[in-house]
Amino acid sequence: MTRRNLLLLAVVLLVACALPFLVSNYRTFQLTLVLVYAIALLGLNILTGYSGQISLGHGAFYALGAYVTAILMDKAGVPYWATVPAAGAVCLVAGFLFGLPALRLEGLYLALATFALGVAMPQLLKYHHLEKWTGGVQGIVIPKPDAPFGLPLNPDRWLYYFTLVIAVLMFVLAWNLLRGRVGRALVAIRDQHIAAEAMGINNALYKSLAFGVSAMYTGVAGALSAIAVQFVAPDSFNIFVSIVLLIGIVVGGLASISGALYGALFVQFIPNIADDISTAAPWAIFGIFMIGFVYLMPTGVAGAVRLLLAKRRSAP
Amino acid sequence: MKRIAFFTVALALAFPAAAQKKYDPGASDSEIKIGNTNPYSGPASAYGTIGKSITAYFKMVNEQGGINGRKVNFISYDDGYSPPKTVEMARKLVEQDNVLFVFQTLGTPSNTAIHKYMNMKKVPQMHVATGATKWNDPKNHPWTMGWQPNYQSEAQAYAQHILQTKPNAKIGVLYQNDDYGKDYLKGFHDGLGGKKNMIVKEVSYEVTDPTVDSQILQLQASGADVFFNITTPKFAAQAIRKAYDIGWKPLHYLNNVSNSVGSVLTPAGLEKAVGIISSAYIKDATDSTWANDKAIAEWREFMKKYYPEGNQADVFNVYGYSVAATIAQVLRQCGDNLTRENVMRQAANMKGWRPETLLPGITISTSADDFAPIQAVQLERFNGKQWELFGSVLGK
Numbered sequence: 057m058t059r060r061n062l063l064l065l066a067v068v069l070l071v072a073c074a075l076p077f078l079v080s081n082y083r084t085f086q087l088t089l090v091l092v093y094a095i096a097l098l099g100l101n102i103l104t105g106y107s108g109q110i111s112l113g114h115g116a117f118y119a120l121g122a123y124v125t126a127i128l129m130d131k132a133g134v135p136y137w138a139t140v141p142a143a144g145a146v147c148l149v150a151g152f153l154f155g156l157p158a159l160r161l162e163g164l165y166l167a168l169a170t171f172a173l174g175v176a177m178p179q180l181l182k183y184h185h186l187e188k189w190t191g192g193v194q195g196i197v198i199p200k201p202d203a204p205f206g207l208p209l210n211p212d213r214w215l216y217y218f219t220l221v222i223a224v225l226m227f228v229l230a231w232n233l234l235r236g237r238v239g240r241a242l243v244a245i246r247d248q249h250i251a252a253e254a255m256g257i258n259n260a261l262y263k264s265l266a267f268g269v270s271a272m273y274t275g276v277a278g279a280l281s282a283i284a285v286q287f288v289a290p291d292s293f294n295i296f297v298s299i300v301l302l303i304g305i306v307v308g309g310l311a312s313i314s315g316a317l318y319g320a321l322f323v324q325f326i327p328n329i330a331d332d333i334s335t336a337a338p339w340a341i342f343g344i345f346m347i348g349f350v351y352l353m354p355t356g357v358a359g360a361v362r363l364l365l366a367k368r369r370s371a372p
Numbered sequence: 373m374k375r376i377a378f379f380t381v382a383l384a385l386a387f388p389a390a391a392q393k394k395y396d397p398g399a400s401d402s403e404i405k406i407g408n409t410n411p412y413s414g415p416a417s418a419y420g421t422i423g424k425s426i427t428a429y430f431k432m433v434n435e436q437g438g439i440n441g442r443k444v445n446f447i448s449y450d451d452g453y454s455p456p457k458t459v460e461m462a463r464k465l466v467e468q469d470n471v472l473f474v475f476q477t478l479g480t481p482s483n484t485a486i487h488k489y490m491n492m493k494k495v496p497q498m499h500v501a502t503g504a505t506k507w508n509d510p511k512n513h514p515w516t517m518g519w520q521p522n523y524q525s526e527a528q529a530y531a532q533h534i535l536q537t538k539p540n541a542k543i544g545v546l547y548q549n550d551d552y553g554k555d556y557l558k559g560f561h562d563g564l565g566g567k568k569n570m571i572v573k574e575v576s577y578e579v580t581d582p583t584v585d586s587q588i589l590q591l592q593a594s595g596a597d598v599f600f601n602i603t604t605p606k607f608a609a610q611a612i613r614k615a616y617d618i619g620w621k622p623l624h625y626l627n628n629v630s631n632s633v634g635s636v637l638t639p640a641g642l643e644k645a646v647g648i649i650s651s652a653y654i655k656d657a658t659d660s661t662w663a664n665d666k667a668i669a670e671w672r673e674f675m676k677k678y679y680p681e682g683n684q685a686d687v688f689n690v691y692g693y694s695v696a697a698t699i700a701q702v703l704r705q706c707g708d709n710l711t712r713e714n715v716m717r718q719a720a721n722m723k724g725w726r727p728e729t730l731l732p733g734i735t736i737s738t739s740a741d742d743f744a745p746i747q748a749v750q751l752e753r754f755n756g757k758q759w760e761l762f763g764s765v766l767g768k
Contacts, residue, residue: 082467
C-alpha cells in the first residue's frame with residue numbers, strides 16, 4: 057500500500073468516526089445500516105466477484121445470521137456482542153455445507169440453486185416446528201444495547217461504532233485474504249478453472265471455502281442488522297434482500313473491496329431518493345438510477361474511481 | 373432587561389391566545405404533520421390504495437380550510453411491507469420529519485417492528501392498519517392504538533350469534549396455525565364462555581399445506597353441524613368447495629379476512645357458497661343496499677374529485693376514507709392543544725362518534741383502558757350473488 061493510499065484510508069476512517077457527531081440519530085442509524093450492507097456486500101463479492109460463482113440467495117444467510125443473534129439474545133440471554141461471532145460461525149458452516157453439493161453446479165445452475173434457497177428461507181422461518189425459537193410469523197423483538205462502561209454515547213452512536221469496529225475488522229480480514237494466495241487462487245478458478253486445477257489449486261476446496269467465508273460475512277452482517285433494527289421476522293428476509301445484495305456488488309464494483317462500501321451507499325440511499333422523486337413508481341426511478349450507473353460506470357463505482365485516480369496521476 | 377420585559381408584555385398582548393396553545397414537534401399554528409408507512413410496492417401493494425385514499429382525504433380537508441385552521445401535512449413513505457424498512461421510515465418520520473404522530477402504519481409484522489420504538493419515544497402510533505388484538509394494550513403500550521374490529525371481537529360476534537340461534541350446536545373449527553388463527557380462536561372461546569364444550573372438534577392447518585381437504589373430512593366425521601372457518605383466502609376457497617363436494621352442509625361461518633366475493637367465493641363456486649355467514653363493519657360501495665346512501669354518495673364525490681384514479685369497487689378506499697375521517701375527528705377534539713399526550717387522550721375519548729361510512733349502528737368508543745375503537749360488526753349472509761346484511765349489530 058502506498059503512503060498516499062494509507063493517508064486516504066486514515067482520512068476516511070477519521071471521517072467515519074466523526075460522522076455520528078455531525079448528523080442526527082436517524083442518519084446515524086442509516087449509516088449503521090450502510091456499514092452492515094457493506095459487510096454483506098463484501099461477503100457476496102468474495103463469492104461472485106472473486107471466485108465467479110453467482111449467488112441469488114445470500115439473503116438466506118443474512119436471515120440466518122439475524123435469527124441466530126435474535127434467538128440467542130431472546131431465548132438464551134446471550135449478550136449482543138457475543139452473538140455476532142456465533143452468527144458468523146453458524147453461517148460459515150452452513151455456507152460451507154451448502155457449497156459442497158452446489159459445487160457441481162456451474163454458472164446459471166448455481167444461481168438457480170441459490171435462488172431456491174433464498175425463496176425458501178422466509179417459509180422455513182415460519183415452519184411451525186421451529187416456532188418455539190423463531191417466533192413464527194410474529195418474529196422476535198430484541199432490546200437495543202446501551203453503550204457499555206458508561207461511555208457518553210447514545211444507543212444509536214454506540215451501535216454505529218460497534219458496527220464500525222466490526223466492519224473494519226472484516227475489511228482488513230478480507231484484504232489479507234484476497235491479496236494473498238487464497239485471493240489469487242479464487243481469481244484463477246474464476247478466470248480459467250482447468251488451468252487453475254493444472255497449477256495445483258484444489259478447486260473443490262477453494263470453491264466451498266469461498267462459499268463458507270462469503271456466507272460468514274453475510275451472516276455477520278445479518279446479525280448486526282438484527283441488533284440495529286431490533287426486530288427479525290420472516291417478512292424481513294424475502295428474496296428481494298438477495299437481489300438487492302447482488303445489485304449492490306455490481307453497482308459498487310465486482311472483485312473490489314472498496315466497491316462494497318460504494319454498493320452499500322447505493323442500496324441504502326438510492327431507494328429513498330427514488331421514493332422522494334416519485335411515490336407512484338419508486339422502483340421505476342430506482343431502475344433508471346441502476347441503468348445510469350451501469351452505463352456510466354461499467355466496472356462499478358470502484359472501477360470508475362480507480363480510472364479517475366489513474367487519469368489524474370498520469371496528467372502532468 | 374427592561375426592553376425584554378417590554379417585548380414580552382407586548383407579545384402577550386398581541387397574542388392573547390398564545391398561552392392556551394400547546395404544541396409538540398409536528399404541530400404549529402398553521403400545520404399538523406402526520407406520518408405514515410404503506411406498502412406501495414411489494415407483495416402487499418394491493419393495500420397501497422389505503423395510503424392514497426388517506427392522502428386524498430387530507431387534500432380535501434386542506435382545501436376546505438384544514439382542521440381548526442391548520443393544514444394537514446400527511447407524509448407517507450413506501451415500506452414495501454418489509455419490517456426493517458418500516459423501522460427506518462418510522463425513524464425518519466419521527467426524528468427527521470418531526471411528525472406529531474404516525475397514523476395507519478400498515479401490517480402486523482411492520483407494526484410489531486416499531487411497537488417498542490414508538491412507545492419508547494412516546495410518539496403516538498395511531499389507528500394501526502391490522503386486526504391483531506395486541507394493539508389494545510393501554511397498560512403496557514399506552515402510545516399505540518388500533519382501529520378496525522380486532523380478530524377476537526369478530527370471533528366473539530359469531531359465538532354470540534351461535535349461542536342465540538343454535539344453542540345446541542355442535543361446532544367444528546378449522547384455523548390457520550399462527551397468531552392470526554389463534555387470535556380468532558381465543559376470541560371464539562371467550563365468546564362461548566361457559567359453553568366451550570359446544571366445540572366438538574378443532575383442527576388446524578399450516579400456511580405451507582397444499583390443501584385442507586383432510587381437515588374438512590375430519591370435521592365432517594366429528595358430526596359437527598356448525599363450521600367456523602378461520603382461513604386465509606386460498607384455504608377458504610378450498611374449504612368451501614370441499615365441504616360442498618362431500619355433501620357436508622353445516623351452518624358455515626367464514627372470517628372477515630376471506631369474505632371477498634371476487635377472490636374467494638368466485639373461485640370456490642358461487643353456488644357452493646350460498647348461505648355462508650360472515651361479517652362487515654364498513655359499507656361496501658358495490659352493495660346495492662347503499663345505492664342511494666348519503667355517505668356513500670359523498671364518498672363517490674370525494675373519489676371523483678380527489679382520487680379519480682382510485683377504484684370505486686375497492687372497499688379499501690372506503691376504509692381509507694373512514695379511518696382518515698376518524699383521525700380528523702380526533703384532531704378536531706384536540707383543539708389548540710396539539711401535544712402527543714393530548715392526541716392519545718382525545719383518541720381514547722371517543723364516545724359513540726362515527727364516520728357515516730361505517731355500517732349503521734356501529735360506533736367508535738374508546739376510553740383510557742379501552743384502545744379498541746371499533747368493536748362491533750354486523751353479520752351478513754351470502755345469497756349466491758352478494759352479501760346481505762342481517763340481524764342487529766353485534767359486540768360493543
